[in-house]
Amino acid sequence: MRYMATYDLMETIRNTQQWLGATARTMASYPAMALVPNPALQWAAAWGEVTERAFERMVARPDWGIRxxxxxxxxxxxxxxxxxxxxxxxxxxxxxxxxxxxxxxxxxxxxxxxxxxxxxxxxxxxxxxxxxxxxxxxxxxxxxxxxxxxxxxxxxxxxxxxxxxxxxxxxxxxxxxxxxxxxxxxxxxxxxxxxxxxxxxxxxxxxxxxxxxxxxxxxxxxGHSVTMGQLEETMIQRVGFKYKGVGRMVYPGLLQLSSFISMNADRHAKAFTDQIMRVARGEATEHDAHNRFYDEYLAVMDxxxxxxxxxxxxxxxxxxxxxxxxxxxxxxxxxxxxxxxxxxxxxxxxxxxxxxxxxxxxxxxxxxxxxxxxxxxxxxxxxxxxxxxxxxxxxxxxxxxxxxxxxxxxxxxxxxxxxx
Missing domain, CATH: 3.40.50.1820 (Alpha/Beta hydrolase fold, catalytic domain)
Known part of the structure; x- marks a missing residue:
């Protein structure tokens, strides 16, 4: 059960981050907030929009989009x-x-x-x-x-x-x-x-x-630096109660994603910081280069x-x-x-x-x-x-x-x- 609990904990953290992003975006976007011309509110709304989208995409299956x-x-x-x-x-x-x-x-x-x-x-x-x-x-x-x-x-x-x-x-x-x-x-x-x-x-x-x-x-x-026992102990989890594969042993996509990002952490951090500033300035669009790339990159599977x-x-x-x-x-x-x-x-x-x-x-x-x-x-x-x-x-x-x-x-x- 500890592996299932870990899987559900990761999903809980992801869900919470998505909720925090949605909350920040919504609260900072209330019309009444326009009475307070503070750039921090625009930044908070932009941070919330980018954060909500990023964590939402992690559990979404992308569409082929070839019409x-x-x-x-x-x-x-x-x-x-x-x-x-x-x-x-x-x-x-x-x-x-x-x-x-x-x-x-x-x-x-x-x-x-x-x-x-x-x-x-x-x-x-x-x-x-x-x-x-x-x-x-x-x-x-x-x-x-x-x-x-x-x-x-x-x-x-x-x-x-x-x-x-x-x-x-x-x-x-x-x-x-x-x-x-x-x-x-x-x-x-x-x-x-x-x-x-x-x-x-x-x-x-x-x-x-x-x-x-x-x-x-x-x-x-x-691959050569870890033993198979270490790999199984640290990387393998059981699917939690939310999905049809509950109880199946998997290598979670969220763990894989963290490995992908860690390989080029500075580049990804800069990409998201720049996107937040573009959203705050009103320069970002639904299908801009950042969203096209990260909508696919963040969508991971177990x-x-x-x-x-x-x-x-x-x-x-x-x-x-x-x-x-x-x-x-x-x-x-x-x-x-x-x-x-x-x-x-x-x-x-x-x-x-x-x-x-x-x-x-x-x-x-x-x-x-x-x-x-x-x-x-x-x-x-x-x-x-x-x-x-x-x-x-x-x-x-x-x-x-x-x-x-x-x-x-x-x-x-x-x-x-x-x-x-």
Missing amino acids: TLTCEDGRDHLVHVERVVERPFGDLIHFNVHGREEQPRKILLVAPMSGHYATLVRSTVISLLPNCEVYVTDWHNARDIPVSCGKFDVEDYTLYLVDFMRELGPDTNVVAVCQPAPLTLAATAYLAQSDPDAQPRTLTLIGGPIDPNATPTDVTDF MPAEFYLSTVERIFKNAEIAKNEFTVNGEKVDIGAITNVAVKTVEGANDDISAPGQCVAALDLLTGLPDEKKASHLEPGAGHYGIFAGKSWRNNIRPLVLDFIDSNAHKTEPANVNVA
Whole structure:
């Protein structure tokens, strides 16, 4: 019960901060307060507005917010999110563009399950939608999953990806962003051994920790500096009474968020101070740059405890993927079994989460894949988020990824057949 009490205490603190912000905003905004021309009242109202919004977003699931898409025909087409496969811990969704012909490029975008919702890759989806059929792994918040649904660890995650790839078929181009890169590589190898005809056409790994020890960062140093017992004791809690997953062991999103913020505390503090001053001066808007970023950044989700712990132990501490020793249901997954799936890695030169060297290590593991089917790219000046959602992605990396997909579009076709 002490872990459940801690979870509820965190939620109580969050709720209280949201209430304090709402109270300050409301009281300082009373018309009668205008009779007292004190700048402190404007500042208090601004502080309350920013504080209420920030703490409210921490438990809100963001919307994809992709309503329409302008296509090559010059018309705006409605975009509808369809659930292709529904599972307790995550769904496979498709962005269906109504009234548009099906696009030849079919892309499965494997979103991270690392504390944020799949909407973290919203801008990535938007950039791919004009000329691709886009499917995304939509992971669920563990606090909303009843205990009766069972466990979910790295092996279950891998098997989810296997099922999603089977559902979409061999003409799929998989793009894995950050955390899922090693498990997506393992899922592809699993198919290479058990169901070769279901393998995807191409696999693009973006900023993922295939070999975390290749270039150590603060993330990898933390993974090696604590024991699994310490990690379980300090990070794992039981979901409180407020949610459907009451009693489930999780790594709380609020703890993950505190870790995210602590890595760049000064920058975040300045961002919120500046936003409070903008609100006080009447310069802020509902969808300004600050709100667009932090509405997504602050929206966090709980991860199943067994997934978080097995990720740290098996991917970071034991480096099972890097050593090609990963197993699923007791059977070894041999990454060298991949022989005809074109694989490309993408890294950012300034990535401080998955530093250069960690992702490109995948190519050395692909011992059965010809060199002509391997490719890599190091983006100068790009940080972690920039390589899949920022300017570097839009201007440089996205065209390279699509060219890579197109250049391998004929993998399953006879050599003398020209496929449009």
